[in-house]
Every structure is written in C-alpha cells, then in structure tokens.
C-alpha cells in the first residue's frame with residue numbers, strides 16, 4: 001500500500017487509474033468555502049451561512065492567476081480514508097465488470113461508514129418489468145414516462161449513482177488578496193479539477209452518460225462537470241455521521257433519476273438506500289400509462305412565487321397544475337403547512353369528539369391529494385395519525401386499514417422512524433398482542449391505563465396550555481416555566 005500526497009504548482013497532474021486516490025488539502029486558516037447549490041436548495045438556504053454559494057445566471061468572467069493542479073496519491077482500493085484528505089474511490093470495491101458502480105469523492109470518514117456495513121453491498125432490488133422509458137418531454141428536454149399503469153407505493157426502478165460528489169471545493173484556501181468573485185471562481189475551478197479526477201475514473205459508457213446530461217450552468221463560471229452536478233445532483237446524507245449541513249451531504253448524479261423533470265405535484269420519490277448503495281424510485285400515487293414521471297427539486301410547501309424563485313438555479317419555470325393556478329393552490333398549501341395535530345392533546349381533551357382528529361387528518365389528506373402532494377411527509381404524518389387515532393380508540397379494524405396505508409409509504413423520510421417490524425403486525429386487526437404493545441393503545445378511551453398518556457398529562461399540566469407546541473408527526477414540544485436566570 002502506498003501512502004502520501006502532494007499539492008502545489010510544481011506537482012504534476014495525473015489521471016486517476018483504477019483503485020483509489022487520495023487528495024490532501026494544504027492546511028491554512030479556514031475561510032468561507034464555496035459550496036455547491038444542488039437540488040435541495042431549501043436545505044442549503046438553512047445552512048449555507050458560513051459558505052459562499054456559487055452563482056447562477058450570467059456572470060462576468062473573472063480573471064485568476066493560473067491555479068495549481070490538484071494531484072493525488074494512489075493507494076490500495078481497500079484502504080480507509082487518509083487523515084485530512086479527500087478520497088476518490090469506486091463503490092462497491094472490487095465490483096464485477098457487469099455490476100453498476102459509483103465513482104465517489106469522499107470526505108474523510110465516509111469510506112469507513114461503508115466499510116463498516118456488514119455484507120456490503122446488499123443486493124439492489126428491481127421490479128419484475130421495466131416500467132419506464134426515456135423520451136422527449138415537451139419544453140423540458142428529455143424526461144421519463146411510465147410504460148404502464150403503476151400503483152401508489154410500487155417500486156418503479158432502482159439505480160446506483162454514476163458519481164457521488166462533495167459539495168464544497170476540496171482545499172478551501174485562497175490568496176488573502178482575492179475578491180469575493182475571485183474566491184468563488186477559484187472554488188469552481190478547484191471543484192471542477194476534483195470532479196475531473198473522479199470523472200476520468202468512470203467506465204467509458206458511464207462517462208458518455210454523464211456528459212449527455214443537461215447542463216444549465218454554462219454562463220456562471222461553472223466548468224462542464226460542475227455545471228452538470230449542479231443541474232442534476234441529488235442530495236445524499238448519512239455518510240458523515242455527526243457532520244451537519246453542506247459538509248455532511250453529497251450530490252449524486254444518476255443515469256435515469258437525473259432525467260426526472262421537476263413538478264411541484266410530483267408523482268415519484270427517490271429513496272436512498274445506503275446498504276445497497278442505490279436509489280429506489282417509488283410511485284407516490286397511482287400513475288397512468290404514458291404519464292410523465294416527476295419529482296420535486298425544491299421544498300414545495302412554499303407559495304408559487306417562492307417556488308419559482310427557488311427553481312431559478314435550474315433555469316426553469318414550472319408549469320405544473322399548482323403553479324398555473326396559484327389563487328387556488330397557495331391557500332391550500334399554506335393550510336397543509338400549518339397543520340400539525342397532536343395525538344396526545346386530542347386524546348387528553350374531553351371537549352373534542354372521538355372522531356375530531358380523524359376528520360381533521362382526512363381534511364388534510366384531501367388537501368394533499370388535491371395538490372398532488374402524496375409524496376410529501378405531511379401525507380405520511382396524516383396517514384399515520386389516523387392509524388394512531390384508531391389505536392387510541394381501541395378500534396383495530398380501522399387501525400389495520402390505515403396501518404396498511406402507512407406501510408406502503410416507504411419513501412417517507414420518517415418511515416424509518418416507524419419500527420417497521422412493529423408496524424406490519426398492526427395490519428392484522430386480530431393481532432391484539434401487537435396492538436397492546438403500541439404506546440397509544442386505548443389512550444383515548446382508557447387514559448388511566450396508558451402510561452404514555454399519564455406521562456403526557458403530567459408534563460402538560462406542568463407546562464401549562466400556552467407552553468405546548470404541536471410538531472409534525474404527532475409530537476408535542478413542551479416548554480416548562482422555570483425560575484428566571
């Protein structure tokens with residue numbers, strides 16, 4: 001195994017062969033690191049403060065002194081991250097030539113996360129038939145279309161990314177005399193160099209696929225690879241435990257998912273599965289034969305004007321049903337956003353009827369359906385809340401029907417928070433043992449015998465009615481008045 005690294009004007013740039021490469025950043029005082037605006041712009045808005053985000057639109061050319069080439073050290077493919085370096089590696093390690101692989105650019109530690117997964121990679125799962133085709137999508141370039149009717153919750157396809165990229169330039173150092181524009185341009189150049197190393201390692205067919213993807217960042221200083229990652233990248237987290245924000249996420253570029261066009265009323269949801277290192281794209285509602293498959297590039301509970309603003313980095317004006325009728329859609333989306341019921345609060349409140357929560361959640365589901373938002377977590381929460389309300393009422397017949405609906409929404413972010421092993425038995429209304437294990441069992445009809453309910457009531461009394469805030473997923477946040485500090 002060889003180790004070591006170098007970087008600098010005199011270092012000779014090489015094309016990365018198979019195996020692995022590690023790039024080391026020189027250590028300098030931290031400065032704002034240009035970061036990549038990828039598909040989840042709403043995430044970046046929250047967390048990009050320490051970073052300078054890359055520009056969009058037409059940007060005047062910025063002259064920079066010639067930048068040193070990034071260089072790297074070849075290492076054994078099975079070695080872990082070298083401290084303080086960026087690692088270029090092919091996942092799965094030692095894949096058969098027919099197996100899809102991903103060229104990864106990893107921050108320190110991510111490779112270890114993968115290497116620690118037993119039996120990695122687990123097999124990718126595929127539907128029995130090819131359920132989609134690629135073709136021209138009027139006014140949107142290429143798109144994906146269903147080849148037959150697909151049911152809500154069905155897997156449409158799985159794929160392993162072509163490339164998985166860091167979202168920030170690797171070194172993050174610059175000349176102190178550089179202007180903001182120069183820092184940004186330098187970041188773009190460094191990132192392009194970094195992506196080039198990974199790109200050169202792609203299989204020739206994958207390289208052609210990558211270069212055939214759309215690039216809508218041709219005039220803002222992005223290079224051809226950075227432009228494609230910015231246009232097509234899909235966020236992945238979970239590979240940097242404990243690291244939040246831009247540095248904790250990667251952008252993945254995919255052969256097929258990157259062809260899904262945006263809709264604010266999307267009908268699919270791509271779910272990342274680390275164990276198989278692949279995305280699974282699910283139908284989030286029933287899809288007709290020939291219908292275009294779409295997903296949301298941005299947060300879609302904003303009003304129409306806000307969504308159109310967020311879509312600017314993709315050079316597109318959305319013409320989905322919600323965007324074409326804002327007068328009807330905006331108030332519905334605002335109501336959807338504002339709705340977060342508390343199961344416990346309803347169960348504890350004798351003034352509310354037994355079906356109050358269920359009716360409220362049914363209204364929410366109706367709004368979500370009208371807005372084409374079945375893929376949204378809010379749809380999952382409302383479905384789960386109805387199931388739990390029936391559990392609270394001790395009505396296993398109805399609870400089991402809603403448990404089946406919850407179990408189909410595997411794409412929901414919060415699905416993994418539901419202990420699946422404990423959910424599936426609830427689909428059998430006669431499995432009273434499973435129901436009795438549920439924390440909400442008969443909480444409404446027999447609160448005195450429900451421990452969760454007793455605890456909730458005790459804390460609610462301590463907090464007082466004005467200090468309880470309902471959160472998504474049926475949770476409540478309680479603030480307890482204390483002595484002044």
Ligand SMILES: C[S@@+](CC[C@H](N)C(=O)[O-])C[C@H]1O[C@@H](n2cnc3c(N)ncnc32)[C@H](O)[C@@H]1O
Nearest residue numbers: 140141142214216232258259260261262314316
């Ligand atoms: C990730 S790509 C999607 C696939 C792309 N249509 C293609 O031909 O490869 C994103 C680009 O597709 C186009 N696009 C995606 N959704 C669109 C929409 N709803 N309306 C118009 N153009 C769209 C925009 O050019 C956008 O920059």
